[in-house]
Amino acid sequence: MSSAQSPRERRPDSVAHILLSRVEATPDREAYRYPAPADDGVPGTEQWRSLTWAQTAERVRAIAAGLLDLGVQSEERVAISSSTRVEWILADLGVMCAGAAATAVYPSTNADETVYILSDSGSRAIFVENAAQLAKVVPHADRLPELGHAILFDAEADIPQVEGLTVLSLAELERRGTAYLAEHPDAIEETVRAIEPEQLATLIYTSGTTGRPKGVRLVHDCWSYQAVAQESCGLLRSDDVQFLWLPLSHVFGKALISGQIRTGHVMAVDGRVDRIITNLPAVRPTLMASAPRIFEKVYNGIAGKARAEGGVKYRIFLWAAKVARDCARAGQESMAESGRRRVPLSLALQHAVADRLVYGRIRAAFGGNLRASVSGSAALAPDIGYFFAGAGVRILEGYGLTETSAGCVVNPSEDNRVGTVGTALPGTEVRIAEDGEILLRGPGIMRGYHNLPEKTAEVLDSDGWLHTGDIGNRDQDGFIRITDRKKDLFKTSGGKYVAPTEIEGRFKAVCPFVSNILVIGDGRNFCSALITLDETVIMPWAAAHGLGGRSYAEVVSSPQVHELIDGFVQRVNDDLQRWQTIKKFSVLSRDLDIEHGELTPSLKVKRPVVEREYAEVIKEMYEGSREA
Template structure:
């Protein structure tokens, strides 16, 4: 039996077991870093502070004991509604160590849907970040007969209250927990020892595009498997420093906790998206997980800055960007053909020069130590993947869903293939159905949808195979490629199938101004597109092209910008089949966002929502249309 198989088969029953083992093995090693405000400094001043595994355990066990003192029983649900911060992790681990199950709630979820999730899950308690999150609970308290307690991370003097709801601060819960441990010193260890693999650990509600979200039931073994599989994959090392900003209410972020505890590396935690660029040179991570949109924005920002500088600097950037792509693509083709990444001497010389002029600055922006960044939740345009790989910041695409407790395939650091989502994690099986749908089986697969047996039966076969709804293929070396979302494939009125995400990816690769694009054409006689532009990139261009002083909406509606974007549309169209080409497009007056319900918290576009909201624009693009 291989060491990888040993690790997988000997994995503990739960992450709670794993956490206590980690604390026992490396109590004095650094576990977490997090930003804290500096009291006497300038407004907004802060510093990063560290916690050892022993210090983290002190807080986690106090939280767990506090929950036990409130009468929480095995598998009863405790919700968490907060942005990504170290207290989220402590609360989640505390819930696990109390034998309860966490209900993850996005902090951006509105009051009505928050109440639905709490009621459907039967949550008995909830951790909330602040008064604003608590207010959403209080607003619909009459719909939540099971909810008895609310624990606030950042309490204020005048917190909203509801009859029958016990509100206390996190510090007060920990105080209760320590008092409880004084009377029952073995309570947490005894509870953890009793946890079984198949006990419910987490309910994560999918952010559906229509109707109410579904609660995905993930058991303790799902997360224990994730930890073991991430270590076996080689993605994480004990001496890594990982920067975590992803939402922990999302399965991608949540799975990273398991991998970190498994390997024992440092996790720097700060979920403020507007601080990512500032934090990177301070944290200097060796690994980071992200959504593709972040890499697209970084690339567009670099390109926009070079364009604004103009002249020789812009020419150098464009040359270096192409060299990066050529170097990475050629090296990958060589790897596939010969087993090693080799490039022609002339390309190697150009790459070395470009590295001194351009790539070193890009790596420095990421902190200078990044050896790889995992990307998931949506597809990354291959040209952008090749660019970062060539610049020395490989983006390791992976694939997974809420229903698979996040990653089920990932690209290895030393053998990544741009344009694929890597090989299956050890212990996970992948096969392709006759219609091209990707099927998965393994320990990370959900045990069903909460209270929805009929919905569960639609996707989960009796032999354990899960229907993902994604279309893909597996090459001879086992690398998986996602070609489209099954439900997103559409057929034109001429009977031709179109994969919109392929076209959207191509457009994002060539147009530095795009933020989001939605290709439309189901049942229509040609394809059109709704395009949202990136304000941070567009407005500097506008100021340099006679459109300074105008609002974003005015700039977007100008003929000059329409002509600018049309050039990129025609460039993409030149490489497409006739029925795939974008015949018309409309520029949206603002970007898509989570607040308007157009993007999921993991930044996926909710196609039906966007098409409904901009139905008039869509219909206008088809008015008077003839067969194309």
Template sequence: MNSAQSLIENRPTSVAHLFLSRVEATPDREAYRYPVPVDEQAADSTPGAEQWRSMTWAQAAERVKAIAAGLMALGILPEERVAISSSTRIEWILADLGVMCAGAATTAVYPSTNADETTYILADSGSRAIFAEDAAQLAKVLGERAQLPELGHVIVFDAPAELPEPEGVEVLSLAELEARGALHLADHPDAVAKTVQAIDREQLATLIYTSGTTGRPKGVRLVHDCWAYQAAAQVASGLLVEGDMQFLWLPLSHVFGKTLTSGAMQLGVVIAVDGRVERIIHNLPEVKPTYMAAAPRIFEKVYNGIAAKARAGGSAKYRIFQWAAGVAREYAKATERSAVQTGTRSAPLALTVQHALADKLVYAKIREAFGGRMRACISGSAALAPDIGYFFSGAGVHILEGYGLTETSAGSTVNRGEGYRIGTVGPPLPGTEVRIAEDGEILLRGPGVMRGYHNLPEQTAEVLESDGWFHTGDIGEVDPDGFLRITDRKKDMFKTSSGKYVAPSEVEGRFKAVCPFVGNVLVIGSGRNYCTALITLDESAIMPWAKAHGLAGKSYAEVCASAEVHRLIDGSVARLNAGLQRWQTVKRFTVLPRDLDIEHGELTPSLKVKRPVVERRYAEVIESMYEGAREA
């Protein structure tokens, strides 16, 4: 039996077992790092300054056990649900571990979820208690208290000076919960240990509600074995290695963020945690991580920002950037071909010389912006435009694209090490099987697959076969070396009126590669005689361009509506169309006055576009692109 197989087969019984085993093995090793405000009373402090504080595994265990015992003192029983509605922060991780060490199950709630949907999730899950981040999250819950008869306790991370005392529900601070837990442990010192010992593999650990592009979200039942498998598979595949420092900013309410905490426990590597997206660019040089995961939109924004900065530096600097970007892509493609053919990455001498010069002029600065030690970035939740992947690969920032769903506890396939292939989502993780159905749909089977949708047996039966195969709803293909390539969402592919199939994500990905100003793009054409597109622009990229092209003083919306910007985007659409089949080409487009966002319900919290929502909202705009026109 090889080491990878041994890791999978001998994985821990539960996340709680995994955590306590890690604490026992390396109690004094650093586990987590998190930002705290600098003491403003200090002589050398500046307002708003922060510093990173460390927490060992032993220190984490002390707090986790207190939280677990506190929940027991509140009467929370095994497999009962306890929700968490908070941004990504150290308290989220501690609360989640506390819930699981109490034998209960975490209901993950995005803090951006509105009151109506939060109420639905809490009611559908039957959550008995909830950890609320702050006064805003507290108010959201208490405002709908009448619809939540099972909810008896709210624990607040950032508690106000005076906690409310609503009828029928107890509100307490996290510190108060931990104090109760300490008292409970004083009377029952082995309470947590006994509870953890009784947890089995199939015990519910987490309910994560799909963000859903249509209708109400569905609660995905993920048992302890799902997360224990993910932890073992991440290490067995080499995604995490000894000495790694992981920077974690992804939403922990999302399966992609949450699975990363399990692998770190398996190997005992450090997680630096801070969910504030606006702090990423500041945090990376401070933390100097070796490993980070993100959605493609983050890498697209970084690329657009680099291009905008070069453009702002003048025509000479921008020409150097464009040359370096081209060299990066060619170098990445050449070394990838070499790796496939010979097993080692190399490039022709002339290209290698150009790459070395470009590295001194451009790439080294990009790597420094990532902290200077980045071994790998994992990209997931949506497709990464290949040209973006090739650019970063050539610049020495290796983006390993992976694939998984909430229903598979995140990772199912992933590129890894030096053998990654851009444009694919890699081979399956050890212990996971991939099969392509006759209609091209990707089917997955393995320990990470959910045990069903909560309270929805009929919808479970629609996607989960009795022999364990899960229907993903995605279309793809597996190459001879076992690398999976995603073609499109089964439900997103459309047929034009001439009978030609179009995979919109493919066209959208290509457009993102040729247009450094794009925010989001939605290709439309189902039942139509040609394709059109709704396009939004990245404000941080387009506004500097606008200032340099006679549009200074204009608002973002005015810039988007300008003739100058229309000509700019028209050029990008022309470059896109030059590489497409005739039936795929975009004949007309509209630049929208603002980017898509979560607040308007157009993006999921993991930044996927809700196509039906956007198409309904801009129905008149879409119709106008087809009025009085025919295919040329």
């Protein structure tokens, strides 16, 4: 079964073409908002500033022309190593309009891997956010003979000069570009016209769990397809205000830029995760994309605060949470059966009361205008999805990979089905293999791994089907449900298959204190779990239960916390088959993080890394045990 095709002639050749069309159509409309120092001159104060589409185009043309002046040619790679900010977008569009290809580098990537990515991609230049990012490159400049230029977003008074590497500020690059355009006024338009759909546009290196990352080759047609598909399915609208904090080095954030240019809506850009809660009421977005971890943290924070208040307030929250889930489930079931959302009258009346008492404050925390939030990069626990849906915060779960230029399946806003990742975008085909693996084909699929033809052949067959490695199924309405990663499924020593992410999702739904959980059991005689707790939620609980004044590590290793978490483990176990139940667990002394290599930049757990790091802890859980 396949979705409707998107003929090549109906898509622009590139996002660069889409950008020029957008600027011509709505030059004076607001394009981007970004935080900047406030006019009052008080250190540390900020205000939101704006760029119109005409102003955006002026800067993009100058950056593109500056790259041409540096000698960058068609399909040559230009890297970007920066957190999410408006300059990242301007640089990326400048690279596109110069006919070159962007190499995305996570700012959290260490120096060794950064150098590997720059070398493997053959990048000619690199945009870096600041001196710290530049410092990853400078000591290794002799290992990067093709890298000739570095451009600083945040340039200090004295820009360092390095032998074999010309370092300049973004402002200086734009000045060079402006001068270049004075002599070659049509250079950018001519370059964009020459771009062909199958030209390389972007290299995004997968944050693999083992070995070196692989460079995913995404051509201009991949991004053009994303732009058209996001608009045609109704995901993005021209009147949206979108808040973007996702890493732009990740394919999820990058794909949203294509759709935004196509529809021309406003995008507020600030990648500082610690500012999300502050930014939401200020931006008042209608749309936001996020990873499930953010929704889990919001939910845990709400539940933890209610628990700390105790008494009547906590009982009201528990009741309201149940009403939210019941309403969302009832509405979803009736929509699937009859095409209309219906909720029993008694439940609707309860919901109206709960809305006044609880849900309104939740919506206000998201800015009050949110019509939808898109969740991707990992599975969202259904109970959390139902809770937010019932509270009026619609989370549209989607599915995609770096190899599919991000989302290729997403829930429609008018028929959102919690527990699924939605239906295929127009032009994408989905097939379920005999072993349950999800296969995908369409314009958004990568053209291969950079310099790795053997690895490409392992996942991309001769008919163009991408073997995703994910296990799932599709219902009669075309909604896809992901059940597990093919490589994450494990078999116990008793011969029973276990899907760990399903158990982990159930635990996250019932335990408001959890941050991360990893279910273990491959080749073993029972399942165990490594668990980390959310410090912002567990510490207030600890203070109220006689553990005040203790450190986080002391709190999570206490018998009281072990007993608390054991209660939630038993609740999950009650609904599992015997061989799936968690017999033992260990609460780790710190949370998993990107810095220790345990999480990817999109906050997915690197299972092999965690299992290696905590091999002794795992060994202790199984020592001397003969449980079946």
